[in-house]
Amino acid sequence: MILRHVTIDAGNPYELAQFWSRVTGWPLGDGDEPGDDEVLVNAPAPVPGLLFISVPEQKSGKNRVHIDWVPTERTRDEEVERLLTFGATIHEDHRQPDGRGWVTMLDPESNEFCVERSESERTA
Incomplete structure (x- = not known):
């Protein structure tokens, strides 16, 4: 398949x-x-x-499935800032002081998606 x-x-x-x-x-x-x-x-x-x-109908609750994105050309935080300029919003911020974590964002129709750390951030 x-x-x-x-x-x-x-x-x-x-x-x-x-x-x-x-x-x-x-x-x-x-x-x-x-x-x-x-x-x-x-x-x-x-x-x-x-x-x-x-x-x-409009979206009425939490998505049952969502997409997790890993930036390839930017850090997680740079990617979050870039997405905000396109109209995304931050829904839940799970970033931790040690740099780990992710950010749950909403697209313009309130569908959830996550932005994780880049591969370079994970291996650093």
Whole structure:
């Protein structure tokens, strides 16, 4: 089996996909446009894409599944600051004085995701 997409419910799939495209640097699917009911953020193989689909109801509770991100070009704290400029917010801050920990953030539609320490921070 191959994991093809991670599918995320959205009030506005195109806007949410644009946010995640900026965050990841991955392009939107060919032909995806504002107002589409499904919008894909294409990830490089073998990573699954992020598929945003329109649903009528708003998010009402904690996600049952969320994505953990590990920065590759920045530290965890630099990545958190970068994501804040794109419209993410900090939900729970689990950073510890010794540098360990993670930050749980919310995307513009309040879906939780975590930012962990980079590999270089883990090996330091």
